[in-house]
Amino acid sequence: MKQCPKKLIAFPHNADLDHLGAARCLLLKEPDACILHPVRFRQNAWETARKLDWFKTVKLDSIDFTALNTVYLVGITHLRQNQELVEAVAKASLRVIVLADRPAALPFAAENDICDSMSLTACMVNRLRENQLHFSGEDMQMFRLAVTEKTWAGLSGRVKPEDHKAIAFLDRQTMPAGKIANTVVLGMHDGQTSLYRNMLKNIEDIQPGYWPVTLIAVRAGNLVQDIEPVVDAIWSDISPPVLLLILTFGSFTRVWCRSSISQIDFREIFADFRPSRVRNWVYFHFSGAGHEQNRGRVLQHLEKNLHPDLTAGDIMSASPQCIESNASVRSAFDTMLKFNIMSLIVMQNGEFAGIVTRRDLDRALQMNLLDSEIGPYVPTSVPIVSPGTPVRVLKNLMVRYNLTRLPVLQNNSVVGIITTHELLRALPDYLPLPHDFLPLAEQASLPAPAELEKLLKLVFSLRIFHLLLRIGRFAEQRGVNAFAVGGFVRDLLLERQNFDIDIVVIGDAMPFVVELSHEFACEYKVFDRFHTARIYLEDLKIDFSSARIEHYSDPGALPQIEFSGLSNDLYRRDFTINALALALNPEHFLELKDFFGGYNDLVNRRIRILHSFSFLEDPTRLFRAIRFAGRFNFALEQDTQRAFELAISREAPEKLSLKRIGSEISRCLNEDRPQQIVADLFSAGLMKYLSPEMVDADILPGRFKLIKSLIRRFKPLGEEIDGEAIFWTGILSVIRSGNAEQILDDLGTSHSRRRLILQALSAMKAVPAVVNKTDESDTVCLYHLLHELSLETMLSLMAFSLDKRNARKILYFIMNLRAVKCSITxxxxxxxxxxxxxxxxxxxxxxxxxxxxxxxxxxxxxxxxxxxxxxxx
Incomplete structure (x- = not known):
């Protein structure tokens, strides 16, 4: 006898608890609907459904489709998910509504009801709550089981806000703690139950790379079909952070693994086994000799490919500042101020004796102990860690002992120090940030090494990639860490080519460069004063420096330098966008190191200093801020703008020599848009430090902004044109004092450029009047007037001194007369x-x-x- 429902609710084959929960929600909304009898159900879904009073179903072949007008497809988006039903619906003229998390691809028109959640049940529960619908205790319990199973109690990486909203509501329904695990186990057949109990008896904890891994390795006598409910039950029952299941049947081994720790990617770790993803599990199988051998093979692969947990050696600041225990409190104070640090490692007879902090010295100051030795006042009971100590242990020690820094020792020698800053940077965010606090706390995610590798090969070439790889491997062999830093990293992230490669070595770079030059069979040069060196590889120059910390004896003075760690080396730089580093050693190759938010500033297109005294400490940074803002079309960040204005108001650039000012202006003149950057220098009040007359950009010649295009116009001549000389000619031409020669000397201008500029300035006074009286047809007179002038001088005349009519005469000379010469010598x-x-x-x-x-x-x-x-x- 045919049944005549008007509305039908249908599941996909192998439906789970989440489908069942969503169907119940639809039934509450549409009480006159019927449920289509499922062909197959997941074990827990079936064990739950068969006990529910409302779960009354009709079979497909008993339905009169002529009476049916609406079909709800719960999770069915493709033909194969329930082929018999889809084919039957396709033959009828029905309203079809698809409840799913993605659009349907079915052979007929359907209304897509897209759920913005991982769990369909969660979505429907939220909707019914908004309609003020009340649920029974039985429904609440079933909904909670469905959402918990689907989202793994909200721990899945695919969980969305709608899921959390439903979980928070359903958590009001009290349930025994083991209910979920017991529900999963319910309905197992004897073979599955036996395997489940066997697994629980063989749990062991291992710590590869200091990660907490729960290992279950069992040998089964009989092959058990459908293992997924068993491994799901194990995961639910023991709730480990990381689970590795090794099941051996004879010589055939199945491996199921799963992690709630984002840093552990089992698909990558066991990539050689070609694993597949089964829901939330990573699964693979292989044949081998036997259980023990197969178990050993899996664990060996895990040890080899699992990146260790972060350790003290990964995050510490190397080469910390040290002081002898017999030094005075005053000396310790001076050292902290000199290097802008808050603690010092105290040594006694070459061995670690403790840590003294600024707080300790403040107390000594209050007690008038400035001239006393610091040794007696240094705490000695500080926990000591090694480079291999996991970050999780560091956190525990700092909290337990109320510390803000920990020394790192290796073989009784101090190799680094860890502060709360390094620790907080290293601790991962296990959960997404709450929406209410965005964008306050939101940061751009750093690109992964694989992304940077693609970018490096795209922006540069395989040659640069392999060169950095070789340098990193060589550094590893020599037991040092090397990092690409500064503008090269910044421009790589901006997808701009920059072949000025700077590499920082933790330690002394000098012997490293000497050995590297032998390895590469290339020349090198050492600059002892700044602990820097350079190697020459064909058309490339690569600069190396020791990681160092700088201190300034006076504002505007050149820095004094001492060895330090990477974070201190980056902290001494001008702006956060220039304080980025790429690790080159093989284990961390192309990992981006960003201690100060430089990547986020790149994304948000802003210039930001690293501390509020940066411009006062080195006023050349005022010029560099304008230059980088102009080059990248960035803006100064709010606090940076305020610090900039403060430095200008305090006349900070007065402390700079004219040579350093000229050097910074020259760099601005070599940018792609020098006229705009020079205008910005005028607006900022920086050009007046070149000459008091330079107070307004309007003082410059009108065609100053056309110099770049003028130079490009004459490029086909094939001559090298000194554009910087032309720009300087335009700038110096407006100084009324006529003291150009003295200014050029003070700027340290090279002899060749000085000669070009002075010739142009002289010609700008003498030539225009004569050119004006000379007709273009008087080629002889025009030739004798101009042939001894440099191309730069003639372009300066065209740009700064002549009107269009007379500029055309210069152009005529350059294009037609300048090349006239005698063939004989x-x-x-x-x-x-x-x-x-x-x-x-x-x-x-x-x-x-x-x-x-x-x-x-x-x-x-x-x-x-x-x-x-x-x-x-």
Whole structure:
């Protein structure tokens, strides 16, 4: 007998508890609907459903489709999920509503009811609550089981806010703690139950790479079908952070693994086994010799490929500042101020004796103990950690002993120090940030090494990639850490080429560079004062430096340098976007190190200093801030802008020599948009430190902004044009004092550029009036007026001194007359019997003038004319 429901609720094959919960919600909403009898149910879903009074179903072949008008498809988005039903619906004219987390791809039109949640039940519960619908205790319990199983109690990486909302509501329903695990176990057949109990008897804890891994390795006598409910039950029952299940049947081994720790990716770890993902599990199988051998093979692979948990050695600041225990409190104070640090390692007879902090010294100051030795006042009961101590242990020690820093010792030598800053940076965020606190606490996620590898190969070339790889491997062999830093890293992230590669070595870079030059068979140069060196590889120059800390004896002075760790080395830099580093050692190759939020500033297109005294400490950073803002079209961050204005108001650039100011302005002139950057320097009030007259950009020649395009126009000539000399000519041309020579000397301008600028400044005074009186057709006069001038001088005349009519005369000379020369040389005249002397110049001048007037001579004709002129002298 056919049944005639008007509304039908249907599941996919192998439906789970979540489908069942969603169907119940639909039934509460549509009480007159019927449920289609499922062909297959997951074990826990079936064990739950068969005990529910409302779970009354109709079979597909008993339905009269002519009476049916609406079908709800719960989780069915493809034909194969319930082929018989989909084919039957396709033949009828029905309203079809698909409740799923993605659009349906079915052979008929359907209304997609998309759930913005991982769990369909969670979505439906939230909707019914909004409609003020009340649930029974039985429904609440079933919904909670469904959402918990689907989202793994909210721990799944795919969980969404709607899921958390439903979980928070359903948690009001009290349930025994083991209910979920027991529900999962319910309904297992004898083989599954036996395997489940066997697994619980073989639990062991291992710690590969200091990670807490629960290992269950069992040998089963009989092959058990459908193991997934068993491993699900184990996970639910013991709730470990990481679970590794090794099941051996004869020589055949199945491995199920799962982790709630985001840093552990089993698909990557066991990639050689070609694993697949089964819901939340990573699964693979293989054949081997036997249980013990297969177990050993899996664990060996795990040890080899599982990246260790972060340790003290990964996050510590290397080369911490030390002081002897017999030093005075005053000396310790001075050292802390000198290096802008809050603690010092205290040594006694070459061994670690304790840590003294600024707080300790403040107390000594209050007690008038400045001239006392610090040794007696140094706490000695500080916990000591090694480079291999996991970060989780460091956190425990700091909390337990109320510490803000820990020394790191290796073989009784101090190798580093860890502060709460390093520790907080290292601790991962296990949960997403609450939406109510975004964007306050939101940070851009750092790109992974794999992303940076692709970017490096895209922006640069395989050559640069393999070069950095070789340097990292060499550093590993020498037992040091190497990092690419600064502008190279910044421009890589901005997808801009920058072949100025700077590498920081933790320790002394000098011997490292010497050995590296032998390895690469290349030349090198050492700069002892700054502990830097450079190697020369064909067309590349790579600079190396020791990780160092700088201190300034006076504002504006050049820094004094001492060895330090990476974070201190980066902290001394001008802006956060330049304080990024890429690890080069193989284990962490291309890991981005960002201690100060530089990547986030790149993403948000802003310039930010690392501390509020940065511009006062080194006023050249004022010029660099303008330059980088102009180059990248960035803006100064709010506090940076305030610090910038404060430094200007305190006349900080007055402490700079004219040479350093000129050097910074020269760098601005070599940018792609120098005219805009120079205008910004004027607006910021920085150009007046070059000359008091430089207070307004309007003082510059009107065509100053056209210099770049003018230089590009003459590139086809194939001559190297010193654009910087032309810019400096324009700047110095407006100084009324006429003291250009002295300014160029003070700027430290090179002799060749100085000559070009002074020639141009002189020509700008003398040439315009003569050019104005000279007609373009008077080629001889035009030639004699201009032929001794450099190309830079003529471009300066066109840009700064001449109107369009007279500039066209210069252009005519450059394009048509400048290349006019004699084909013969002085040696040719001597070989022809003409004696050397001033008359030679008269001969060449006459020949050139004839050619300027239109005469054309072959080389032999020029020589014959020269002999005639000589005879007529």
């Amino acid at each position: 002085g040696q040719d005249l001597i070989d022809s019997g003409i004696k050397p002397g001033p008359h030679m110049r008269q001969i060449f001048k006459h020949i050139i003038e004839q050619k300027l007037k239109g005469s054309r001579y072959a080389r032999e004709e020029e020589l014959e004319l020269a002999l005639q002129l000589y005879q007529n002298l």
